[in-house]
Amino acid sequence: MQSSTKMNNNYHHLRLLVALCSCYSLLAAVQSQQIETIPASPSFHTLYERNVELLCRADKPIDLCRVRLPGPSGETYDVSSLPSGVKRIGDDSRGECGVRLSTFTTERIGKFVCLLTIAGQQFEAAIELRQRVPPRPTELKISKTTNLVDGGIRANQLLKARCSSRLGLPVANLTWFLDNKPIDESMLKPAQITTEMQDGKSLQTIQQEVNLYVTAEHNGMALVCVANHPAFKIEQRTSIPLNVKFAPEEIPHIHIDELPASGSATVNITIHANPQPITRWTVNGRLIKEGESVDIYQAYIPRPTSANGEYRVLLKNNDCSKERATLFTLEATNPLGTQTYVIKAVPVDVDGAEVNRNDDYADDSNGSTFWLISVWTFFCSVIATRLL
Secondary structure, three states: OHHHHHHHHHHHHHHHHHHHHHHHHHHHHHHOOOOEEEOOOOEEEOOOOEEEEEEEEOOOOOOEEEEEOOOOOOOEEEOOOOOOOEEEEOOHHHOEEEEEEEEOOHHHOEEEEEEEEEOOEEEEEEEEEEEOEOOOOOEEEEOOOOOEEOOEEEOOEEEEEEEEEEEEEOOOEEEEEEOOEEOOHHHEOOOEEEEEEEOOEEEEEEEEEEEEEEOHHHOOOEEEEEEEOOOOOOOEEEEEEOOEEEOOOOOOOEEEOOOOOOOOEEEEEEEEOEOOOEEEEEEOOEEEEOOOEEOOEEEOOOEEOOOOOEEEEEEEEOOOOOOOOOEEEEEEEEOOEEEEEEEEEOOEOOOOOEOOOOOOOOOHHHHHHHHHHHHHHHHHHHHHHHHO
16 A cells, blocks of 8 residues: 555656656747847937837747837737838848838837747747937036135045936946046946936936045146937037145255356256245345345246146346355245245256265365364374373
């Protein structure tokens, strides 16, 4: 009795296994008949665009091809009897079934459906047709929390800027550049896409934010957002010039060549600041403000160079025979701070590096001091010898 029950259980298990295998084979056959649509759905088109092709493709020959055209009627057609303005494309033997719309109009907005019969089974695929709508002009704005000063962006802060391309179909694609170079992806937040109904159309808006830590090095660069859209013949570029404001920057160890013994000479220093600083010099107790002359010295107003935020500051000694200063102090001030520069006039090489002198006798005063020390040492030695 137990043996008979066991055999019945095995029989039922075998039937279940066969049924599962049959279902899997049928499912595999259906999955192998996935229908490819060209173009992929959804497909966007401009009104009155000509010769719009819609194609369904299988990996096996098609026995029967029927289509349902987008439009108010929703009627199903055999591809051999299509209405005016619609032509058949594709080859049944290659698994192709499709149509060509001579003109895309508002009546053709909707779903194109292909109904394929392959080996006795029916398959269906669809392409949704939508009207292409150009988005509004791209906007690029900086956050209201940005610290502005003197009409520019204060240095050493996190600059947040947002780029928006509004109410287009399909959604636009945004890319960012800094000084014509692609911006680091780590500075970008994920893009946000929202949908809004207007005039019966589901239009899309894309927004993206960049977080850029701004320093003096960014002065003069441009932050650029580029929007690409199928309705644009040329990409839309929107930019924010980075007018970065910063105090005069430090320059350690400034050495210039020593002044000549006669004639005139000019002390020439280049500093970085934005906005332009106000300067004044101190030489051997004399204070010389920019644009003024004191005694033999003349201080010029800083001149901007071709580089952003760079200024050349000049001090002229009109008569070096009267004074050959070796130490100059320059003070530069703008609304963001003050910087003091100490300039030493010493023998320098072609690279501006100070030349270390090993000649202990070059300076007359040093030689005199050495001679006095030698004489004093001699007398001290004589006295000590006599006392001993």
